[in-house]
Amino acid sequence: LPTLPSERGWVSSSLYNYQGFWHNARQLQGVISCQKHFQAQETDILLVTTPKSGTTWFKSLLFTLINRTRFPPTQHDHPLRSNSPHMLVPFMELNLYVNHDQNPPDLSSFTSPRLFSTHLPYKSLPKSVQDSPCKIVYICRNPKDAFVSLWAFTNQLRLEEMGVNSLEQVFDQFCNGVSLCGPFWDHVLSYWRESLKNREKICFLTYEEMKEEPGVHLRKLGEFLGCPFSLKEEDEGLVDGILEICSFEKLSNLKVNIEGKLPSGEKNSAFFRKGEVGDWKNYLTKEMVERLDKICEEKFNGSGFKFK
Numbered sequence: 629l630p631t632l633p634s635e636r637g638w639v640s641s642s643l644y645n646y647q648g649f650w651h652n653a654r655q656l657q658g659v660i661s662c663q664k665h666f667q668a669q670e671t672d673i674l675l676v677t678t679p680k681s682g683t684t685w686f687k688s689l690l691f692t693l694i695n696r697t698r699f700p701p702t703q704h705d706h707p708l709r710s711n712s713p714h715m716l717v718p719f720m721e722l723n724l725y726v727n728h729d730q731n732p733p734d735l736s737s738f739t740s741p742r743l744f745s746t747h748l749p750y751k752s753l754p755k756s757v758q759d760s761p762c763k764i765v766y767i768c769r770n771p772k773d774a775f776v777s778l779w780a781f782t783n784q785l786r787l788e789e790m791g792v793n794s795l796e797q798v799f800d801q802f803c804n805g806v807s808l809c810g811p812f813w814d815h816v817l818s819y820w821r822e823s824l825k826n827r828e829k830i831c832f833l834t835y836e837e838m839k840e841e842p843g844v845h846l847r848k849l850g851e852f853l854g855c856p857f858s859l860k861e862e863d864e865g866l867v868d869g870i871l872e873i874c875s876f877e878k879l880s881n882l883k884v885n886i887e888g889k890l891p892s893g894e895k896n897s898a899f900f901r902k903g904e905v906g907d908w909k910n911y912l913t914k915e916m917v918e919r920l921d922k923i924c925e926e927k928f929n930g931s932g933f934k935f936k
């Protein structure tokens with residue numbers, strides 16, 4: 629197990645392969661501790677994402693969805709208005725279980741249903757998650773946008789101390805499967821296949837689908853999580869209210885997300901860049917697009933899943 633290089637957080641230059649996937653040192657410690665200690669409860673909800681697939685957005689959406697009675701989205705002191713979504717819904721392996729090799733963290737302050745987030749691939753999930761009827765919401769994103777977003781994020785965090793990684797170099801690694809929690813396609817396919825086997829447990833959704841039909845998918849998430857919208861809530865426009873408070877426009881303009889920092893050092897603003905589908909067109913060359921398309925075609929061939 630590597631020693632923790634710094635408290636700097638989520639992206640570092642060295643990646644380590646563990647159970648077939650790449651993790652940075654900080655994350656890897658958390659992964660192993662989480663596997664060892666986490667005990668799932670039946671009512672738990674896990675938001676699982678590939679990095680840069682809209683985790684921040686879905687943390688906000690799920691938090692607001694399941695807590696809508698306690699915290700109506702129109703409430704002027706709604707927790708999202710003064711807290712980063714990452715503080716409201718912590719990552720298991722990146723926050724809760726970091727530096728908890730020996731003893732599990734105290735999770736007693738989490739009220740049921742507990743909502744956690746993770747980038748773990750399916751086979752690296754703690755056994756109790758796989759065995760329990762708890763729910764998993766899985767989100768992935770078109771690899772071209774996810775890649776560009778990850779590259780931009782990494783460089784933003786590295787900028788001051790290490791200089792910028794070239795797009796070409798990072799792209800080559802990404803295509804070779806070496807990226808945070810990559811190989812990207814293995815991550816996606818692990819959940820896609822499990823979701824086909826157990827639709828009660830795993831809701832598989834893409835960033836693009838949510839962008840295209842947010843109302844439809846928010847309602848589906850409500851049903852999947854056992855908290856469907858009532859007629860009264862529909863009449864009161866609650867679906868639109870939740871989408872509104874969680875929109876890129878609203879969240880990225882909140883003081884906490886402009887000026888705030890996470891305890892691990894990242895600026896909250898780093899999680900809000902453009903929030904669009906198709907920004908890869910501004911970054912990738914024709915050759916890069918052809919290479920990535922070809923890889924995806926091969927990897928997803930026969931799986932029944934295809935990015936739009």
Ligand code: A3P
Pocket residue numbers: 677678679680681682683684685773776777778780874875876877879899900901902903904907
């Ligand atoms: P871009 O870099 O393409 O803009 P993650 O939260 O998993 O780190 O993903 C970050 C990506 O989600 C970034 O994408 C970010 O801008 C986008 N994002 C953040 N909040 C969003 C929101 N409320 N709606 C849509 N996209 C959002």
